Amino acid sequence: MSATTARPTAPRHALPDPGERVPSISLPIVAIFTGALTVFTLSTWAALTDRLPTLATVLLSATAIFVLFTVLHDAAHYSVSTRRWVNVAFGRVAMFFVSPLISFKSFAFIHIEHHRNTNDEDNDPDHFVSGAPLWQVPVRFALMHVPYLAFLVRNVRRRPRAEVLETAALLVLSGVVIVACALTGHLWTLAVVYLIPERVAMFVLAWWFDWLPHHDLEDTQQENRYRATRNRVGSEWILTPLLLSQNYHLVHHLHPSIPFHRYVAAWRRNEEAYLERDAAIGTVFGQQLDADEYRDWKRLNGKLARLLPVRMPKRSSAHAAKLHPVRVAGVDRLTDDSVLIRFDVPGELSEQFSFEPGQHISVRTDLGGEDVRRNYSICSSATSGTLAIAVKHIPGGAFSTFAMEQLRPGDSLDLMTPTGSFGTALDPLATKSYVAVVAGSGITPVLSILQTTLAVETESRFTLVYGNRDADSTMFRAELDDLEARYADRLRIIHVRSRDPRHPADLRGRVDRPRLETWLAADLAVADVDEWFLCGPVEMVGDLHGLLLEHGAEPDRVHVELFHGYQTASVTDGFEPATVAISLRGSQHEVDLDAGDTVLESALKAGLDAPYACLGGACGTCRAKVVLGSVAMEQNFALSPAVVEEGYVLPCQSRPTTPTVRVDYDA
Template identity: 70%
Template sequence: MSTTTQHSPPLAAASRHALPDSGERVPPLSWPIVGIFTGALTVFGASTWAALTGTVHAIVTIAASSAAIFVLFTVLHDASHYSISSHRWVNVAFGRVAMFFVSPLISFKSFAFIHIEHHRNTNDGESDPDHFVSAAPWWQLPVRFPAMDLPYISFLVRNVRRRPRAEVLETATLMTFSLTVIVAAALTGQLWTLAVICLIPGRVAMFVLAWWFDWLPHHDLEDTQRENRYRATRNRVGSEWILTPLLLSQNYHLVHHLHPSIPFYRYVAAWRRNEAAYLERDSAISTVFGQQLDAAQYREWKRLNGKLAALLPARMPRSSAARHASTHPIPVNSVEPLTPGSVKVTFDVPDHLSDQFRFRAGQNLTIRHRIGGREVRRNYSICTSATSGELAIGVRHIAGGMFSRFAVETLRAGDVLELMTPTGSFGAPLDPLARRDYVAVAAGSGITPILSIMRTTMEIETESRFTLFYGNRTAESTMFATELDELESRYADRLGIFHIRSGEAHHPAAFRGRIDLAMVQRLLDNDLTSIDRWYLCGPADLVTTMRDDLTSEAVPTERIHLELFRGPNRSTHVDGFPNSEVTITLSGADHTVELAAGDTVLESALKNNIDAPYACLGGACGTCKARITTGAVSMEQNLALTAAEVDAGFILTCQSHPTTPTVAVDYDS
């Protein structure tokens, strides 16, 4: 090696070469491949048309075609490893088309043979066809990069007797065709047009491919694939927010060599799932600037690199621009079944309202709709990530639930619902530089806000850990089961999900029954008081019992966040409250009304036709939150506001009885 690196103590040969399970499988069809394949062909077709018509400068068409060929190589690459589809013929079809654009001098089957030989003999002299680039002196690289297909042809000629006759014939036919087209173009005066369309873009793309796919991963590494598969190629870490999409994940080239059948877009997930195991085997890693790292250095680099996250683009979600909850007609984009009795409803928010419907993880939507001539108002938590740009809720049918039955059985894409802008404060602020431990306890449809919080936290706080205890009767009744499995796979090193089932006799005994603190303590690795934030959402008895039990175990109350979809029944004892004059500020206008003894602030507003926001009427959702500016009130119960919000003067108007002759509340604060 040209750079000195301190290595971890060598492992025994067997364990050194023991390969961790990637956890990834070949899909029936790789839709990302379909996407980039279609996009690349579209770009190439458009640039060809532009070159033929002279509508743009030749430099533009060359650049566009080069980019298209570069992307098509990833299609060819995945096809050669049969990772595009579990159906073999699909890979061959994609590979043949992509090969024609990347280098029409050899057949797809010939390329696949040569490339697999590279995997078998990485860094092993002439046995590795890519050694032509990876071992070249630096001053020869500008010449060797664009000529990368020449050693492939030479390698094929040396091994021609090993290849099937049909494959050799196909390669010979392609070579003949390519040369014929070039000669014909030269004789007809169209050589420059052909050069602009494909000859020059092909060389430009080949230059970049040889540089990024061969030289960057392999140069200066002496171990061969047979000697040490973990040090025959490398991962290149740093600036991954741009390198991973730019290199189409080939900055994780080590993962590709360890698990060649993984689709390119799953390299990062495989690395994160098995990072500790790969580091234990002294895998080759370098930074984006070429500094070689051993396992200890990589861990320290990763720790320090987290502190630089603020310098990189971070998709921090912004809150709604609405000063208070306001209602708008919003069309339904889709209604997807989750379980036999629940659906995911996604909304198509118009562009002019997108700022109004921005949300923080853990917030909710209030829906108004007329069903059978009767207005129904229901509150549902948002289930999508706050960074996704998608607005969706999960609805589970409950016995006697008018809207939930309508949503599950009747609601369709294109229908329009009256949606209130997002409200609620269940979720807590996030920090890209934070390293926290979160635990969530949810049951049934209580997963919806937890799912939003969990997704957003994993995306933004890349060093934080999350554990979810999710209770359901059966697997079939588990909402968002597929999404939870995907999240756990994606963030396997930081996310743990325990599915607790109360109605499945065959479910493992440790995860059977109903969630309580004893079960959480038994399954959780951490001490209860070491958890930075607790999120509780579900039936009132589960949530309030867990809150009380955690408090009794010395967990600070400010770390416990809870959400109920409906609060306990309101007290009927409202004696002792005076009549009062209430001034309500809403949408910039002041309304002064008389409030009868025993009424809440919200009740007085609604009786006077003031369209104040509300949903659950039980002090659980926070939709009716306002700031008190004059006088004082007494809240029957508060299951939505934090202690800090109460200290700042916020109240739940559905629970607030004036205790002074005059009171003023501001919904716009």
């Protein structure tokens, strides 16, 4: 007798970005923040003037603190505003009321670790409540500070000194205030105004935000993110406002950056996609529902759901790379020696400047009568609708010095439409593991790849190893912190710093072959990684590329990007003059090529506006397809073996080996 077990079918619906963007400023947060502070102020005044019974003032103040936790919570996920400082400002004020014992930054770190390790007994600070035996639950509800402070102490060496000092100062200040009130006979007043309301609020918060969403769920966030927390449905007319939407806590864990008041809308847009992944759902009375039971329940309640179409990044519609004047929208300092340049692409050019993650643009301008052309990776997400590059200053560099010192919003630069193929094809239904190893400004293309991948492939995970001198020289440091908060359970960032004596000893130094060798033997095993991205100095990338291949990585799964190739001297030996037919932007041209010239050189000599940037075989801007004859490429850092096999070459590195060659830039 034999038995067979039906294998679960793959989900039929992609789980896209839920369409709930972080606003410039969250008006609901502003409203509940203002209302809560007003209530707390009035209740404090009432307590000090005996205008209300003690119980009434305690309940009012506890309600205000409970509401302020949602402000703190959204600020920790940078959901209050697209401006980082706004989130920090709201978070710091709210933290002072919710718990003055730790800093906002410390709370944010602890809370993100909860997201990353939900239901993991050893690493989830909230498991103190959600995993507690029932008979201990009431006591633990009121003691949530204990696991948080203990967790912070265990990880104190991982945290910045300023954050640790701020938390220490708050602990000391809290103690001083309590002792001072006790010595002056005002301890009961402090208790009525704050200490008792804060404990009441903490009890309810632990119950509603930690225990109700997570208790009795065995899967961790890493094992099954759809069953590490639950939605609680039913009586939503009262439950949703009462819990400030945390009855849809599963949506929050899947998409931490969604503002609290948009959880329900996100669920309804993606409902079938969630259900196909066996999302954990319970009713208001604690009954657990599987997908079919939930559908039945929903039909009884007359609710309907909609699906949001997936936003996939598109390649430029331009047939061949072409220069266009584009206005600079912003120039923002990233570090002391780098700037972020944002562009205002005209609507009529938007399709031509569409890009896939990992692509780059060439920038051209006139500096002192000299035509200066440089190539820069696009660092913005391909789903964001924005175009941005980052420029790191090179001593003596013409364009980087101009960008740092003179470029201003409103100026115009000539931009070439996006080219390059550093990224990889994305699939909304994929569940993959990505690892990027970068150094310095090598972060720019990977930042676009990372953001886009996590937004499109909602089941995939990404590890970024990022080498820099120190924290101050780290480009996009704040943005990476935001992304780690947004994708807490799917993004891990490992900072390696060569000149920071306070950095953990095992992460001090350079990103080099011995260090990667150690990681490959531990938690970055080649067999567990689907795609690798390497970007940085030539020597580093070359060493790591070779190491990965030695460990069994498939060559087409290791993607390499170099900002500079090797400039080579002109050669003539072994080459003969040739005739080159060129297809460029729909027009046909025939040019004569001198012995030793490259295809690109012959095109430029003939006055053709052929695309190019680095001239060193590193950027791929000049990519074209050989459709007749053959060429020899001297070096290639931009095209994968599969692309070369299809007939594509880098004209800046290609010399004809047949009397006649036909090259198509529009292919």
